[in-house]
Amino acid sequence: xxxxxxxxxxxxxxxxxxxxxxxxxxxxxxxxxxxxxxxxxxxxxxxxxxxxxxxxxxxxxxxxxxxxxxxxxxxxxxxxxxxxxxxxxxxxxxxxxxxxxxxxxxxxxxxxxxxxxxxxxxxxxxxxxxxxxxxxxxxxxxxxxxxxxxxxxxxxxxxxxxxxxxxxxxxxxxxxxxxxxxxxxxxxxxxxxxxxxxxxxxxxxxxxxxxxxxxxxxxxxxxxxxxxxxxxxxxxxxxxxxxxxxxxxxxxxxxxxxxxxxxxxxxxxxxxxxxxxxxxxxxxxxxxxxxxxxxxxxxxxxxxxxxxxxxxxxxxxxxxxxxxxxxxxxxxxxxxxxxxxxxxxxxxxxxxxxxxxxxxxxxxxxxxxxxxxxxxxxxxxxxxxxxxxxxxxxxxxxxxxxxxxxxxxxxxxxxxxxxxxxxxxxxxxxxxxxxxxxxxxxxxxxxxxxxxxxxxxxxxxxxxxxxxxxxxxxxxxxxxxxxxxxxxxxxxxxxxxxxxxxxxxxxxxxxxxxx
Amino acid sequence: xxxxxxxxxxxxxxxxxxxxxxxxxxxxxxxxxxxxxxxxxxxxxxxxxxxxxxxxxxxxxxxxxxxxxxxxxxxxxxxxxxxxxxxxxxxxxxxxxxxxxxxxxxxxxxxxxxxxxxxxxxxxxxxxxxxxxxxxxxxxxxxxxxxxxxxxxxxxxxxxxxxxxxxxxxxxxxxxxxxxxxxxxxxxxxxxxxxxxxxxxxxxxxxxxxxxxxxxxxxxxxxxxxxxxxxxxxxxxxxxxxxxxxxxxxxxxxxxxxxxxx
Numbered sequence: 001x002x003x004x005x006x007x008x009x010x011x012x013x014x015x016x017x018x019x020x021x022x023x024x025x026x027x028x029x030x031x032x033x034x035x036x037x038x039x040x041x042x043x044x045x046x047x048x049x050x051x052x053x054x055x056x057x058x059x060x061x062x063x064x065x066x067x068x069x070x071x072x073x074x075x076x077x078x079x080x081x082x083x084x085x086x087x088x089x090x091x092x093x094x095x096x097x098x099x100x101x102x103x104x105x106x107x108x109x110x111x112x113x114x115x116x117x118x119x120x121x122x123x124x125x126x127x128x129x130x131x132x133x134x135x136x137x138x139x140x141x142x143x144x145x146x147x148x149x150x151x152x153x154x155x156x157x158x159x160x161x162x163x164x165x166x167x168x169x170x171x172x173x174x175x176x177x178x179x180x181x182x183x184x185x186x187x188x189x190x191x192x193x194x195x196x197x198x199x200x201x202x203x204x205x206x207x208x209x210x211x212x213x214x215x216x217x218x219x220x221x222x223x224x225x226x227x228x229x230x231x232x233x234x235x236x237x238x239x240x241x242x243x244x245x246x247x248x249x250x251x252x253x254x255x256x257x258x259x260x261x262x263x264x265x266x267x268x269x270x271x272x273x274x275x276x277x278x279x280x281x282x283x284x285x286x287x288x289x290x291x292x293x294x295x296x297x298x299x300x301x302x303x304x305x306x307x308x309x310x311x312x313x314x315x316x317x318x319x320x321x322x323x324x325x326x327x328x329x330x331x332x333x334x335x336x337x338x339x340x341x342x343x344x345x346x347x348x349x350x351x352x353x354x355x356x357x358x359x360x361x362x363x364x365x366x367x368x369x370x371x372x373x374x375x376x377x378x379x380x381x382x383x384x385x386x387x388x389x390x391x392x393x394x395x396x397x398x399x400x401x402x403x404x405x406x407x408x409x410x411x412x413x414x415x416x417x418x419x420x421x422x423x424x425x426x427x428x429x430x431x432x433x434x435x436x437x438x439x440x441x442x443x444x445x446x447x448x449x450x451x452x453x454x455x456x457x458x459x460x461x462x463x464x465x466x467x468x469x470x471x472x473x474x475x476x477x478x479x480x481x482x483x484x485x486x487x488x489x490x491x492x493x494x495x496x497x498x499x500x501x502x503x504x505x506x507x508x509x510x511x512x513x514x515x
Numbered sequence: 516x517x518x519x520x521x522x523x524x525x526x527x528x529x530x531x532x533x534x535x536x537x538x539x540x541x542x543x544x545x546x547x548x549x550x551x552x553x554x555x556x557x558x559x560x561x562x563x564x565x566x567x568x569x570x571x572x573x574x575x576x577x578x579x580x581x582x583x584x585x586x587x588x589x590x591x592x593x594x595x596x597x598x599x600x601x602x603x604x605x606x607x608x609x610x611x612x613x614x615x616x617x618x619x620x621x622x623x624x625x626x627x628x629x630x631x632x633x634x635x636x637x638x639x640x641x642x643x644x645x646x647x648x649x650x651x652x653x654x655x656x657x658x659x660x661x662x663x664x665x666x667x668x669x670x671x672x673x674x675x676x677x678x679x680x681x682x683x684x685x686x687x688x689x690x691x692x693x694x695x696x697x698x699x700x701x702x703x704x705x706x707x708x709x710x711x712x713x714x715x716x717x718x719x720x721x722x723x724x725x726x727x728x729x730x731x732x733x734x735x736x737x738x739x740x741x742x743x744x745x746x747x748x749x750x751x752x753x754x755x756x757x758x759x760x761x762x763x764x765x766x767x768x769x770x771x772x773x774x775x776x777x
Contacts, residue, residue: 038717045723356706360723396717398710398724399581400673414678418619421583429586442716446584453542453574454590456598460570466546477756488715492722493753496547503545503552507568511556 005228008135008159011202014174021135021159022150023199026174031367032383036392040365050186050362057185061353064298065406072294081287083410086344089278090334096245096278097325103248104323107310114326117147120272123324124149124237125156131268131320133158133235139252139259140164141239142180142347143272145369146328146382149237160237161229163258165222172199178363180370181296181349186362189213200225226258236262236318240273241292241346243323244282249309250323251285253292253302260304269308269318275325276334276343288346291408295348329382338419342377344409349374351403351413357396366393373403373413377420385424388436394420441485463502470498529563530654536564537602539595539643541612542574548745554772555608555646558659561772562650571598575612580619582712585626592620596635604653605643608768610675610743613645618678645675646768647684647743657687662775664694667765668737670728670751672744673706685743685767692770698735702727709750722754729754732762739765 010019018024027034034040044050069075089096101111114120128136136153138144138160150160150171162171166184170177173195177183184192196207196218205228207221238259242251250271252259263269279288293299311321334340352358352372363371367389368379376393385391394417403413425446434440452458478495481487489495501509526532536559540552559566576591595616599605607613617640624636650656669689675681689697708714708724728751732740740755742748745766752764 038719041717042719045719356708356724357717357720360720394583395713396720398673398706398708398713398721400706400710401677402673402704402706405677415622418581418583421581422585423583425583425585442582446579446582446587450579450584450587450590453576453579454594456571456573456594459542459573463546485715488718489753491718492725492757493750494756495749495753496756498547499549501549503540503549504568504570506549506553511568 005232006204013202014199020154021157022154022161023171023174023203025151025176027176027364031369032387032389034367034389036388037361037365037367037396038392040367041361041396044362044365045360047362049188049191051360053186053188054359054362057182058353058359061182061298065295065350065353068294068298068300072290078287078291079408079410082291082346082408083344085279085284085287086409089276089280090340090343093275093278093334096280097275100243100245100248100278101325103245104243104310105248107248108321109248109250109310110320110322112322112324114272114324114328116328117326120147120324120326120328121149121152123322124270124272125153125158127268127270127322128153128158128235129156131235133233133268135159135161135229135233136235136237136270137161137163137229137233137262137266138167139236139238139254139262140167140183141237141272142177142369143239143274143326144237145177147272147326149272161226161233163226163229163262164254165219165256165258168222168226169195172196172203176364177369178371179349179352180347180374186364189215189218192218196221196225204228230258230261230265233262233266235268235270236266238262238269238271240271240277240323242279242285242288243273243277244285245278245280247282247309249282249307250321252306252308253289254304254306255297255299255302257304260306263306263308263318264316267318268320268322270322270324272324272326275327275330276345292346292348295346295350295406295408329384332384333378333381336381339377339381339416341411342374342381342416344411345374345378346409347374348408350406350408351411354402354406355397356400356402357398361396366396368393373397373417374411377411377413377416380420380424385420385427391424391427394424445485460504463504466498467500467502467505470500473497526563530656531559531562531564534564534604535602536566536649537599537605538566538568539572539599539605539607539612539616540568541607541609543746543749544608547749548766551608551745551766551768554766554768555606557772558646558650558768559606562654562656562659567602569598573598575615576619576623577611577615577711580615580623582716585623588619588623589627592623592636593632595620596632596639599642600635600639602642604649606646606649607643608646608743608766609745610645610672610679610681611746613643613648614674614678616640616643645679645681645743647675647681647688648679650688650771651684658691659688659771661692661771661773662694662777663692663770663773665739666696666698666737667739667741667770668698668700668732668735669703669767670700670707670732670740670742670747671703672742672747675743676704681743688767688771689741693775695770698737700740701731701734703731707747707751709747711746714750721750725750725754729758729760733760737762739763741765741767741770743767
């Protein structure tokens with residue numbers, strides 16, 4: 001294999017006229033200011049290719065997971081154990097964080113603390129500048145997506161290269177991840193080929209001109225493109241699946257080996273880890289390394305399981321290791337007795353894969369790097385419910401509860417979703433005048449519904465109206481009529497005419513009068 | 516037990532003999548599906564129960580609770596307690612409303628901090644059974660003597676399936692209906708997209724889900740789509756009707772109420 005190495009350079013093509021080191025994502029990273037879910041999803045629902053890609057992919061992963069669970073007789077015990085361990089971590093988070101810090105430092109790891117994403121990004125940039133690097137290789141990390149690290153470093157003239165295949169597809173496609181485990185789930189192989197052919201040449205080794213959409217050929221194109229970046233990079237950035245407090249170990253699981261390359265080749269490793277990722281003991285991995293791969297990708301074991309307990313001078317692996325523990329709203333979540341259960345999340349995405357709303361929406365309409373059930377329960381807690389995007393999130397759910405059933409750490413998603421809706425409703429009510437007319441109407445409707453159902457006489461008075469309407473309609477079904485609110489239902493569905501008798505009036509005639 | 520044998524049994528030997536049951540019709544059934552309530556009355560009376568309909572009842576409160584308006588739900592919770600305290604057994608033809616009373620009412624009562632309400636709700640909420648639970652778990656009956664000479668497919672609504680854990684119960688009741696063919700519904704575990712105010716707040720997503728559910732129903736070739744929640748059926752059949760599919764929706768209770776004599 002001969003490689004004529006390419007060099008870091010600035011590219012304007014496809015980057016909205018800005019000369020950049022890495023491809024510019026077409027959508028903003030913070031997601032706030034975008035249309036809220038019900039509006040954003042309209043566009044996504046029309047993407048026929050994405051709809052099919054999503055349906056195929058989520059069905060495949062769901063079925064694989066179900067198969068792995070069916071062959072694990074102790075599955076429920078594992079879920080209970082994981083829940084108990086994570087609950088203990090949440091109860092004693094201060095203790096375990098300090099224990100982890102102490103043991104990491106004893107292993108020669110530099111430990112940093114970041115209050116928010118901005119601080120975390122700054123620490124990464126400072127380390128990079130101190131090491132004098134102008135590019136880093138990255139292992140797939142949703143935590144760094146949460147802080148929009150890539151864009152921060154681009155501003156600081158440091159190129160971030162995503163090395164996970166799906167993240168590479170997303171990055172080269174000027175795109176945003178739409179899933180937390182399989183970020184390019186919304187793409188198919190034909191689209192991937194086009195992206196590789198169009199973009200690879202601008203950012204490093206070009207894709208072979210005769211590359212087909214055959215997956216092994218695409219993987220090979222990615223391998224060749226990434227190889228020179230692996231060999232060139234002096235610093236790697238990762239997230240972390242677990243940090244064992246007792247041994248001071250960072251645990252990263254992955255499927256492609258790109259993570260192992262990032263963990264072994266560069267001299268410096270920086271890992272951005274949410275404070276909830278701590279587990280008390282190395283032995284606890286027994287539980288989590290069984291649950292995670294089966295829940296996430298339907299594999300019995302992750303192909304690569306890397307555990308770093310500090311640096312070993314002169315040996316393989318980084319010679320300088322940093323861990324940044326980041327809060328970024330997590331302690332606010334911990335303070336909420338109902339909401340805090342989401343902190344058990346191990347980012348397997350089984351809730352996302354089983355969510356019927358996500359399957360049709362894809363990951364971009366939510367306004368968060370965390371889509372689906374975990375996204376709508378975590379994001380409004382991390383960011384608060386001041387923005388319309390965050391307020392719409394808990395409502396992007398039909399309360400079908402499929403997520404509750406598959407979660408390996410038994411997060412009661414639907415309970416938390418209701419709790420957050422209540423938080424949103426209380427916030428809406430506190431604002432005497434609602435800017436959004438839809439919210440103003442909803443407040444009136446809910447108040448009215450509560451008033452009617454709080455008294456049977458009122459409900460019976462309303463029934464006189466529905467029976468009257470039934471008589472007027474003469475058995476005619478309701479079709480599409482432009483009446484506000486009702487139109488939202490009738491636009492897509494007919495409704496049979498209202499009966500002229502309610503059950504209550506039937507009962508009165510047929511049971512009570514007869515007595 | 517066949518229809519004839521259930522009906523031929525002396526009153527004292529029927530499974531529901533001596534039992535007084537409060538019927539929680541639910542607001543949607545009261546206004547839009549009176550025939551479902553009539554069917555529940557027919558079934559329970561055939562099995563020997565004395566059925567009562569407390570007129571103080573209104574609704575389970577899901578419309579407001581599920582939209583996050585907890586304060587607005589409290590009077591509805593109190594009204595439910597007022598209507599049904601004193602009953603040992605209450606039956607509803609809805610998995611969703613049963614789950615709301617069983618799980619949400621205690622949560623809402625806790626929110627008020629009113630110790631009296633908390634105690635009352637804890638007592639009253641546990642007395643409510645969804646129809647399949649009451650027939651199988653309380654009366655011990657799987658064959659209610661029904662006859663329905665049609666091809667059907669069953670949609671297990673999310674709240675009955677996952678929040679109540681109805682499991683095989685509805686299917687067991689349906690398997691004992693004479694003359695009927697039951698065709699499995701593809702992707703039956705997936706939500707139909709109703710979701711209460713979800714269908715109004717997210718109309719386009721809701722419709723996308725309903726369209727897929729309707730498509731799966733049509734794939735079965737069934738004459739009827741059957742369910743335990745009329746709200747979900749209203750959603751599914753609304754799409755089926757718009758497409759002139761010729762498929763009708765019918766509540767589980769209406770099938771179970773139907774006998775060869777009808």
